[in-house]
Amino acid sequence: MKASQFLISTQKEAPADAEVASHKLMMRAGMIKKLGAGIYTYMPMGLRVIRKVEAIVREEMDRAGAVELTMPVVQPAELWQESGRFQAYGPELLRIKDRHERDFIVQPTSEECITDIGRQELRSYKQLPRNLYQIQTKFRDERRPRFGLMRGREFTMKDAYSFDRDLDGAKRSYQQMAKAYRAIFDRFGLRYRAVAADSGAIGGDVSQEFQVIAATGEDAIVYSQGSEYAANMEKAEALAPAAPRPGPARAMEKTPTPGKSTCEDVAQLLSVPLQTTVKSLVLATERLNEQGEIVETLVWLLLIRGDHDMNEVKVSKVAGLNKGFRFATAAEIVDHFGAEPGYLGPIGTHKPVKVVVDREVAVMADWICGANEEDFHLTGVNWGRDLPEPDLVADIRNVVEGDLSPDGQGRLSIERGIEIGHIFVLGTKYSEAMDATFLDEDGKPKLFQMGCYGIGITRLPAAAIEQNHDERGIIWPDALAPFTVVVCPIGMDRSAEVKAAAEKLYGELAAAGVDVILDDRGERPGAMFADWELIGVPHRVVISERGLKEGQFEYQHRRDAAATKVAASEALGFVKGRLKA
Amino acid sequence: MKASQFLISTQKEAPADAEVASHKLMMRAGMIKKLGAGIYTYMPMGLRVIRKVEAIVREEMDRAGAVELTMPVVQPAELWQESGRFQAYGPELLRIKDRHERDFIVQPTSEECITDIGRQELRSYKQLPRNLYQIQTKFRDERRPRFGLMRGREFTMKDAYSFDRDLDGAKRSYQQMAKAYRAIFDRFGLRYRAVAADSGAIGGDVSQEFQVIAATGEDAIVYSQGSEYAANMEKAEALAPAAPRPGPARAMEKTPTPGKSTCEDVAQLLSVPLQTTVKSLVLATERLNEQGEIVETLVWLLLIRGDHDMNEVKVSKVAGLNKGFRFATAAEIVDHFGAEPGYLGPIGTHKPVKVVVDREVAVMADWICGANEEDFHLTGVNWGRDLPEPDLVADIRNVVEGDLSPDGQGRLSIERGIEIGHIFVLGTKYSEAMDATFLDEDGKPKLFQMGCYGIGITRLPAAAIEQNHDERGIIWPDALAPFTVVVCPIGMDRSAEVKAAAEKLYGELAAAGVDVILDDRGERPGAMFADWELIGVPHRVVISERGLKEGQFEYQHRRDAAATKVAASEALGFVKGRLKA
Incomplete structure (x- = not known):
């Protein structure tokens, strides 16, 4: 072309x-x-x-x-x-x-x-x-x-x-x-x-x-x-942690945390690692009668470690949640917990809620959660002592860097x-x-x-x-490039020698089945190179009067920092050698 | 394949x-x-x-x-x-x-x-x-x-x-x-x-x-x-006839044609050639005011020889009709002509109508048209004598076999x-x-x-x-065929020899770049041949035990009446020789 x-x-x-x-x-x-x-x-x-x-x-x-x-x-x-x-x-x-x-x-x-x-x-x-x-x-x-x-x-x-x-x-x-x-x-x-x-x-x-x-x-x-x-x-x-749950080391205490409604804020206030906090997420499910009317609304509390994120697909596989769920409304939350989001927890709810505990949370000791009272959290919370042993434990979080691989081999990235x-x-x-x-x-x-x-x-x-570009433009892999090779003659209109050399190489590459384009538009070198770098053609051959005097072309791969001088007589073989088959 | x-x-x-x-x-x-x-x-x-x-x-x-x-x-x-x-x-x-x-x-x-x-x-x-x-x-x-x-x-x-x-x-x-x-x-x-x-x-x-x-x-x-x-x-x-209009030879007469409302029927009744009759087609155009209301309806009479057909595209180029027209309604026709369709003509209309005359009709003498009275036609009608010379003459008909070519060379098919x-x-x-x-x-x-x-x-x-088929199926030109060649082995599952010969030829044709299909389905010969004749693959090679005994394949083009025996050793060259490049 x-x-x-x-x-x-x-x-x-x-x-x-x-x-x-x-x-x-x-x-x-x-x-x-x-x-x-x-x-x-x-x-x-x-x-x-x-x-x-x-x-x-x-x-x-x-x-x-x-x-x-x-x-x-x-x-x-x-x-x-x-x-x-x-x-x-x-x-x-x-x-x-x-x-x-x-x-x-x-x-x-x-x-x-x-x-x-x-x-x-x-x-x-x-x-x-x-x-x-x-x-x-x-x-x-x-x-x-x-x-x-x-x-x-x-x-x-x-x-x-x-x-x-x-x-x-x-x-x-x-x-x-x-x-x-x-x-x-x-x-x-x-x-x-x-x-x-x-x-x-x-x-x-x-x-x-x-x-x-x-x-x-x-x-x-x-x-x-x-x-x-x-x-x-x-x-x-996310595998269940291999180590067993440590025993309680601290007593449960109601701790003032005024205005600190996120785990991050609470951990910072109390100068404890974020990993000692537990966040509460509240969902709701509905039971319908045959007429499609809601006959019962169930409120669910999900407990996840403060530095972890909920995984919706995993949650949707938990028994009882696998028929569809939604986030609870503000009214439902206040009605069940007696408190606003930010200070919720499993202990002392107003009405019973179904609790789903992430595998990680199930083996935590001395953890921190909302006290179901505005501006207060509970610290030193322990399973079995401060609240019953978790009933429903499931993998409901996203894995994070460093988690164990589910196949037991190595850690996750x-x-x-x-x-x-x-x-x-x-x-x-x-x-x-x-x-x-x-x-x-x-x-x-x-x-x-x-x-x-x-x-x-x-x-x-x-x-x-997205994978292959730089500040100048696209860098196509050979297999996807719109053209595999671009031949850029400089001063093709002035120099019959440049024109002849460019057309010869172009013809040879095309005859060898290479998807090559000859830039015969007569653009200035700067504009011409910028175009092809933007378009991302991976292989470029520049032919100039100066180079020809030394019998040389310049080859440059789109990823190369500088051009390589190639004897004009060997250019065809050289370029072909650089192509991915 | x-x-x-x-x-x-x-x-x-x-x-x-x-x-x-x-x-x-x-x-x-x-x-x-x-x-x-x-x-x-x-x-x-x-x-x-x-x-x-x-x-x-x-x-x-x-x-x-x-x-x-x-x-x-x-x-x-x-x-x-x-x-x-x-x-x-x-x-x-x-x-x-x-x-x-x-x-x-x-x-x-x-x-x-x-x-x-x-x-x-x-x-x-x-x-x-x-x-x-x-x-x-x-x-x-x-x-x-x-x-x-x-x-x-x-x-x-x-x-x-x-x-x-x-x-x-x-x-x-x-x-x-x-x-x-x-x-x-x-x-x-x-x-x-x-x-x-x-x-x-x-x-x-x-x-x-x-x-x-x-x-x-x-x-x-x-x-x-x-x-x-x-x-x-x-x-x-349709060119204007080269010969001038003959002079009148007959007087105009009102002739009873009871129930004969088509040119064909009238010509048959009067035992005259259909070419002596003229058919009347009635169109209408409307003039609108700025509010888009109809302020005037014009009725047009088109005169075309009895054996000719109107060409709508040509009519739409006639001055006055080139802004759009429609066929006149039954009411408009009766109102203007005082008669029903089938007995209409240019002479003695109730109200004035615009007359457009086909080039052919303009040079007719002693012609026949409706009398604007039910069950009557006029015979021996002549321009200039029985009605004014045609005012608006145009090419408004389809050409027919035998018309002069518009370039003046030869006649039309x-x-x-x-x-x-x-x-x-x-x-x-x-x-x-x-x-x-x-x-x-x-x-x-x-x-x-x-x-x-x-x-x-x-x-x-x-x-x-539509151009290339027969009672058995499609007959593709080589360039369009889904496969150019089909190799049909008979008894491939029984005979190792047939299988080997079929696969060898198939492989050789494929390697030569021929778009070939090997029918390895194991169908009986009748069903197999019927399939490929229906599908229309142009070139077929049949390989059978009987043929192999004589060292021969059978080649048949989809248009051939019978198969040609070809030495197995020459089959590749033979088939390639039959293909359209």
């Missing part, structure tokens, strides 16, 4: 609404163009990157035996009513009516459509296992789209769905996808982690997220420094990641709702065991940039 | 709603699957065809210097309000609201979006000319979607848009696209015609349709047997076609509405001269099938 024939539209400034590096840089590099909130045109430079992502995904999916199809963007509501998601899906689902006032949706994902195809096309166990995928436009009407392609409304996803005879088969299909995903992300040349993820209602170790490591990532990733263990924050288990893939065993969730069966060997209909596997095709370039 | 790893889902029967061959065969061959009215999943077999269409289009667009981008499917209404199309576009435009009740549309085409990009990105004449294209999902909410992919609601279109400094430039861009389109359709291996098309308000010879020739086509295509002239029915001019491409000079239609300008050499802002260029990517396979 010659730059004069391509559309290069770099910008000096990023728009004001661009908050993160990838959004700013993709806008400045002319890769995307905003059309509306969370809706972008993929400009030629950006589309080249997306096409490279697609090609790698497609190759590895095909290699793994998956077969590509394309399902419609606009889908009739009927199937979504069959699965129940037309009603259950939140406002992210874009619901529309056609000219005949019939209901449709714009697909956010395609479980319903593929299950419908499966129940019609896969009639016999002989046709299983089967994995079908598409790379197709999706739409999710995010309330607050932001960060460019990171959280857009219209985006491209690769979504694959597997059909199996039984759960063992589904797990094999899942493992095959896990392997394919590793192959895909390895080829992208990004640092990533495959982490165990919570799989919701299905249970079992049957969900993994693929996270691109980046300091700006929205997700916390937990991994062991002593083993292969890795999980997301929702999934990572935490880093940030951007989710770009997610694989799942779905089980019979959709096949049951939509009565999707095949005839098994015994001649009887049986529900499909399904799996689903997503990759955020248009999110991936954004994640890659 | 091995068939066992692919999804082959042929059907014995086509669904009841499939009317045309391409719809039936694509459904039966398992290429598409209906999800809703006019909404289809592209199944793996069909997607392979679509990908081949896309690849050829992309290659030739790139070769012509166009640059690919991708615009959003869901677009904010603002731009469409700016161009006026949000209001003006009919119910085919799918209008939707997001969660915040903001208006959006699902793109039926992307003139607005590209004009917006042009006015932001193309600021200087130095960046022109520029041609940008996308291959992207479109949606048109057809009132009556039908014929499968031929007239669907969701479909894929390649739409390109050119930006030029001036109209000459726009015409050059247009010519470049015309050339690229010929290259594209040549590569598809289809019989097609590029025909001049009516370009609506813009005028000039600046619109062409690319029509795949097929007996079942919706469009009539007119071409000269003596020249390169070709046009669609709307565009093809008519065949049926399916429109799969359309190229257009748009002029400043959108740039003016959206104030899209660039800075010209003189430093002044100037409106872009634009062009637009479409190809129906998903319609094309349907058109190809």
